[in-house]
Structure formats: C-alpha cells, structure tokens
Amino acid sequence: MFLPKCHVVAMLIATTFFVGSLAAAPFAYISNQLGNSVSIIDTELGKVVDTISVQGKPAGVAVAPAGDKVYISTPEAKGFAVLDVKKRTIIAEVPVSEGALGIAVGTDGKRIYVADWYNNKVDVVDADSFKVIKTIGVGKSPSGLIVSPDNRWLYVANRLSDSVSKIDLSTLIVTKTTLVGSHPFGLTIDSRGERIYVANVKSDDVTVLEASRLLPIATVKVSTLPYATALALNDSRLLVTNQDDGSVSVVDTETLKEIALIEVGSKPEGINTHPDDRHVYVANWFDNTVSVIDAKVLKVVETIKTGQGSRAFGQFLGK
Numbered sequence: 383m384f385l386p387k388c389h390v391v392a393m394l395i396a397t398t399f400f401v402g403s404l405a406a407a408p409f410a411y412i413s414n415q416l417g418n419s420v421s422i423i424d425t426e427l428g429k430v431v432d433t434i435s436v437q438g439k440p441a442g443v444a445v446a447p448a449g450d451k452v453y454i455s456t457p458e459a460k461g462f463a464v465l466d467v468k469k470r471t472i473i474a475e476v477p478v479s480e481g482a483l484g485i486a487v488g489t490d491g492k493r494i495y496v497a498d499w500y501n502n503k504v505d506v507v508d509a510d511s512f513k514v515i516k517t518i519g520v521g522k523s524p525s526g527l528i529v530s531p532d533n534r535w536l537y538v539a540n541r542l543s544d545s546v547s548k549i550d551l552s553t554l555i556v557t558k559t560t561l562v563g564s565h566p567f568g569l570t571i572d573s574r575g576e577r578i579y580v581a582n583v584k585s586d587d588v589t590v591l592e593a594s595r596l597l598p599i600a601t602v603k604v605s606t607l608p609y610a611t612a613l614a615l616n617d618s619r620l621l622v623t624n625q626d627d628g629s630v631s632v633v634d635t636e637t638l639k640e641i642a643l644i645e646v647g648s649k650p651e652g653i654n655t656h657p658d659d660r661h662v663y664v665a666n667w668f669d670n671t672v673s674v675i676d677a678k679v680l681k682v683v684e685t686i687k688t689g690q691g692s693r694a695f696g697q698f699l700g701k
Contacts, residue, residue, distance in 0.1 A: 408656070408700040410663050411452045411465070412672060413440035416691025420454060420465065423663075423672065425656060425699075428684050432470050436463050442485035443652070443698040444494070446509070452700075453494055455485040462496060464512075467700070476512045478505050485696055486527035486536070488551070495536055497524035504538055506554060516554045520547045526568045526610070526695075530575045530593065537578055537593075539566040546580055546589075548596045560596045562589035568610025568653075568695065572617045577635075579620055581608040588622055590638060600638045604631035610695065612653040614662055614677035621662050621677065623650040630664060630673075632680055642680045646673035652694030657701050665694035 407426030413436070414421060420440060422432040438459025445452050452465040456475070461482050464474040481500030487493070487509070494507040497520075504524060506516040521540025528537050529551075536549040540559070546566060547559045563582025571578050571593060578591040581604075588608060590600040606626035613620055613635070620633040628650060632642040647666025650673070655662050661683075662675040670692055674684035 408449075409467075410654070410672070410694075411443055411445065411454070411698045411700070412652075412665055412688050412692050412694045413443050413454055413698070414670070414689030414691050415439045415441050415667075415693045417689040419689045420452075421688040421692070422470065423686055423688070425661075425663075428674070429686060430688060433689060434465060434470060434472065436465075436472060438463070438475075441483055441693050441695050442497075443694055443696045444485045444487045445697055445700050446487055447489055447491045447701075449700045452698075453485055453487060455482045455496060457482055457499070462494070474512060476507065478507065478514060479503070483695075484525045484527045484539075486529050488529055489531060489533040493551075495527050495529070497527055497538060499523050499525065502540075504536070504549070518549060518554055518556060520549075520556060521545045521559060526566070526580075528569050528571050528578070530571060531573060532575055535575075535593070537569060537571065539569050539580060541565050541567055541583070544582075546578070546591065546596065558596045560591065560598065562591070562598065563587050563601065568623075570611045570613055570620075572613055572635075574617075579611045579613070579622075581611050581622055583607050583609060583625075588620070588633065602633055602638050602640065604633070604640060605629050605643060609651050610653045612655045612662055614655045614659055616659065619677050621653060621655075621675065623653045623664055625649050625651065625667075628666075630662075630675060632677070644675055644680060644682060646675070646682060647671045647685070652692075652696065652698060654694070654697055654699045656699060663694075663699060665692040665698075667691055667693055 438456025442455035521543030647669035
C-alpha cells in the first residue's frame with residue numbers, strides 16, 4: 383500500500399513519540415511534611431520538575447499500580463489527597479480518620495488502605511468512590527503498610543504493640559499478629575511474597591518474617607533508629623534508613639548480615655527502589671533532600687534538593 387510522504391513522516395513522529403513515552407523514566411513523589419507539598423522528581427533528569435501544594439502535613443505516599451494517581455496521607459487533614467499524575471493537580475481530598483499516616487494501595491488498584499495512628503485501625507477505601515468500606519482493628523499505633531504481590535494479604539506494623547498484623551484481603555479479617563522488635567515502623571516484602579523485613583525503631587534492628595506463617599526467622603542488627611526498608615538487586619540487598627546517624631544500612635539477604643553503611647543526608651526516613659532495581663531513593667527529613675544510592679557500588683551517586691521536611695513514607699516511585 384502506498385502512503386503519501388507526509389503520512390509516513392507523521393507516522394514516524396508518532397511512533398517515535400510513543401516509544402519515547404514508553405521508555406520515559408518514572409517519577410518520584412516526595413512528601414514534604416513541613417512544607418505542605420509534594421516534590422515531583424524526574425528520575426532521568428535527576429531533579430525536581432514540579433512542586434504541588436498538599437495541605438495537612440503530607441506524610442505517607444502510595445502510587446497507584448496504573449501510575450495515573452498518587453495517594454498522599456495528610457494527618458492534619460485526617461485523610462489523604464489524590465494527585466492526578468498527568469494534570470499534576472490534587473483532584474480529591476478524602477476524609478478518612480483522625481490519625482491517617484501509613485498508606486498503601488492494592489496491586490489491582492481497587493482499594494486504598496490507610497493506617498490510623500491514633501485509633502488503632504486500618505480503613506479500607508474504595509479507589510473509585512473514595513468511600514470507607516471497612517474498618518479493621520489492629521494493634522496500637524499502626525504505621526507501615528505493605529500489600530503482598532498477589533494482592534492476597536495486607537501487613538501492618540503496629541508501633542506501640544511491637545507487632546505486625548496480617549490481614550486477609552478477601553475477608554478483611556486479621557488472621558495473625560506476631561511480636562517483632564521494639565517500635566516497628568516501616569516494612570517491605572520481597573517480590574515472591576515470601577519474606578517481610580520490618581524496621582524496629584527502638585531496638586535498632588530489623589525483624590525478618592516468613593510471610594506465609596508470619597513467623598520470625600532472624601533479627602538483623604543495624605544502626606540507630608531504623609525507620610524504613612527497601613529491597614534491590616533481585617531482593618539480594620536490603621537497605622534500611624537509620625534516622626539518628628544519617629545513614630543507610632545494607633544487608634545481604636542471603637547471609638542476613640550488614641555488609642555496608644552508607645552516609646546519606648540528615649534524618650533519613652522514606653526509602654524506595656527505582657524500577658531499574660538498582661537505584662534506591664532516600665528522603666532526608668532534616669536536609670530537605672533525596673539521596674540516590676547505587677546498590678551495586680554501594681554509594682550515593684546523586685543528591686536532589688526537594689522541599690521542607692522530606693518524608694516520603696511508603697511506595698513513592700512510579701513504575
């Protein structure tokens with residue numbers, strides 16, 4: 383079939399644009415709690431490309447699986463804000479509960495889970511209507527939340543109960559609660575859904591749990607006030623933010639030993655891994671920056687200025 387030259391050129395341009403769009407690097411969405419804003423980092427450019435006003439002291443972050451929305455917990459507004467990724471505007475402010483902090487979204491994108499720090503519960507929110515469809519009682523001061531890769535389980539770190547709860551997402555019932563270290567906060571699960579890593583703030587260690595039975599299999603000593611965790615390099619490296627000494631511990635997940643301590647900014651909190659599975663982003667609360675760690679060479683390769691009180695607690699990187 384013959385196509386006019388102008389049509390061929392147009393098709394080439396459209397194809398190039400389409401491929402370029404698919405290959406575009408993801409964005410990181412960093413909540414700046416003290417600045418009431420979210421910084422959007424273009425990970426390819428290595429800089430903030432936009433800053434969105436988010437009132438209510440934004441803290442937790444969860445990117446929808448489709449990548450079209452970002453859910454940001456707003457403790458002082460008692461709920462969460464919804465950021466439209468394409469428009470880069472807040473399209474909804476959803477009231478949920480008094481102590482909204484930790485936030486996660488199901489792997490199918492249909493439900494949002496919000497931990498209520500004050501009232502010892504997790505609220506289940508429909509992602510279409512933004513209505514609370516269930517409230518689940520858990521331990522004291524729930525903080526970190528993580529959904530299993532198969533979307534079957536929700537795990538909750540209960541800070542003041544020194545425990546982790548496991549919720550069946552088909553019945554929305556707690557099936558088991560297990561004691562871990564002192565004051566667990568952030569947690570992550572491996573790509574196979576087999577192991578959970580829990581940062582224990584007050585005992586300066588990480589509890590490793592077998593996910594299926596929610597049983598502790600190891601305790602790994604790290605540095606001072608571990609806050610949150612992330613995995614990299616095909617789950618072979620665990621990285622843990624240590625708030626009190628401005629560092630990230632690197633743990634070999636086969637030997638379960640700390641193999642490196644990397645200096646980052648002051649008071650590191652949120653941590654998340656780039657889809658390339660190599661670069662790990664760390665939000666530094668006191669420095670108002672994000673440190674980018676290369677997990678292969680175990681050093682900071684970039685520092686990005688963000689906003690006041692960068693926290694980014696949760697899954698803040700798009701795919």
